[in-house]
Amino acid sequence: MVPISQAWTVATYVLKQKLAGRKRYPLVLMLEPLFRCNLACAGCGKIQYPAHILKAELSPEDCFRAVEECGTPMVSIPGGEPLLHPQMPEIVAGLVARKKYVYMCTNALLLKEKLHLFKPSKYLSFSVHLDGQKEHHDFAVCREGGHDIAMEGVRAAVAAGFRVTTNTTLFDGADPNSVRAHFDELMAAGVESMMVSPGYTYEKAPDQTHFLGKARSRRLFQAILSNRKKSWEFNTHPLFSEFLMGKRDFECTPWGMPTFSIFGWQKPCYLLQDGYADTFQELLDTTEWENYGAKSGNPRCANCMVHSGHEASAVDYNFGSLKGFLVTAKKYMFPSTYEDAHAMKLLNEWPKATHAPLVQIASPVKTAAELQEVSGD
Numbered sequence: 556m557v558p559i560s561q562a563w564t565v566a567t568y569v570l571k572q573k574l575a576g577r578k579r580y581p582l583v584l585m586l587e588p589l590f591r592c593n594l595a596c597a598g599c600g601k602i603q604y605p606a607h608i609l610k611a612e613l614s615p616e617d618c619f620r621a622v623e624e625c626g627t628p629m630v631s632i633p634g635g636e637p638l639l640h641p642q643m644p645e646i647v648a649g650l651v652a653r654k655k656y657v658y659m660c661t662n663a664l665l666l667k668e669k670l671h672l673f674k675p676s677k678y679l680s681f682s683v684h685l686d687g688q689k690e691h692h693d694f695a696v697c698r699e700g701g702h703d704i705a706m707e708g709v710r711a712a713v714a715a716g717f718r719v720t721t722n723t724t725l726f727d728g729a730d731p732n733s734v735r736a737h738f739d740e741l742m743a744a745g746v747e748s749m750m751v752s753p754g755y756t757y758e759k760a761p762d763q764t765h766f767l768g769k770a771r772s773r774r775l776f777q778a779i780l781s782n783r784k785k786s787w788e789f790n791t792h793p794l795f796s797e798f799l800m801g802k803r804d805f806e807c808t809p810w811g812m813p814t815f816s817i818f819g820w821q822k823p824c825y826l827l828q829d830g831y832a833d834t835f836q837e838l839l840d841t842t843e844w845e846n847y848g849a850k851s852g853n854p855r856c857a858n859c860m861v862h863s864g865h866e867a868s869a870v871d872y873n874f875g876s877l878k879g880f881l882v883t884a885k886k887y888m889f890p891s892t893y894e895d896a897h898a899m900k901l902l903n904e905w906p907k908a909t910h911a912p913l914v915q916i917a918s919p920v921k922t923a924a925e926l927q928e929v930s931g932d
């Protein structure tokens with residue numbers, strides 16, 4: 556669940572868009588202030604850029620201009636690793652001053668040591684990237700010990716009074732029993748809520764073999780999210796969770812979470828790069844939206860179920876009709892644990908995942924000294 560003040564801000568924002576008759580409106584700005592990172596995950600499509608691109612970054616003014624242009628109530632800051640941006644505290648403070656709900660996505664390798672640069676606020680949440688229990692996370696991010704450092708960052712941020720959420724990306728080979736145990740560990744560490752989403756086949760990602768097709772995604776999420784524990788809190792829309800479990804279908808709304816980076820406004824979504832626009836309005840006006848989403852027949856969209864393309868669809872359905880509103884209100888008032896005997900059997904019979912030995916992929920940032928240098932300290 557998200558705090559009531561945040562839910563209220565988002566609800567009134569969406570209602571205003573609906574009353575204004577806007578067919579395409581943004582919900583969350585995906586603000587990518589830099590692409591460089593202190594990890595080199597096998598499933599990531601962001602850090603394969605040449606060195607001069609990895610060195611570039613958005614200024615605080617660029618970030619504020621983008622936020623004001625598109626006007627979303629929420630801003631997610633992925634990357635790259637945002638904590639490597641020397642002006643990140645200034646960027647976050649500026650967004651908080653504008654009363655934007657900020658999710659700063661971080662691998663948390665630097666979180667503990669940089670916490671003092673931020674102030675706890677209801678507008679700021681550290682969204683820590685944790686792909687599973689220790690062995691699985693270290694394998695996914697190609698860094699031995701990455702899980703323990705991230706969990707230390709989580710605990711330090713919780714203890715310092717910050718809102719801490721997590722995001723977990725799953726690929727083929729994920730073990731649903733282990734993912735459920737991972738959820739238990741996260742809640743025990745004091746995180747506010749969790750987000751889980753299937754990965755996407757980035758053309759630039761080093762590992763092209765472990766992405767999930769739609770049917771396999773639904774089966775995996777059915778096993779993970781059915782028969783859920785009451786202690787688990789998710790910060791995604793309940794209907795997006797049902798979409799992942801195959802209980803309902805949504806078309807993608809790629810304009811719902813537009814992406815702004817050093818290249819400009821990315822067409823059409825966070826995942827594909829079919830050109831850039833100089834302004835948000837130009838993005839809306841010049842993108843051929845009908846060429847995207849599962850129904851378009853675009854092969855790059857065929858297996859996509861990612862959060863950035865489909866959660867805004869669930870929110871739009873929520874506010875698009877009385878039925879959508881009543882269905883969603885019921886989900887929030889009487890949260891279901893999705894008891895499902897078939898899913899329980901699936902879970903019990905799921906073969907235990909086995910990984911090949913962990914391969915550490917060289918990050919552009921290798922040593923402690925380099926880490927200090929790129930982090931701007």
Ligand code: SF4
Pocket residue numbers: 807808809823824825826827847848849855856857859860861863864865
């Ligand atoms: S379906 Fe996925 S890849 Fe295609 S436009 Fe939507 S978010 Fe992007």
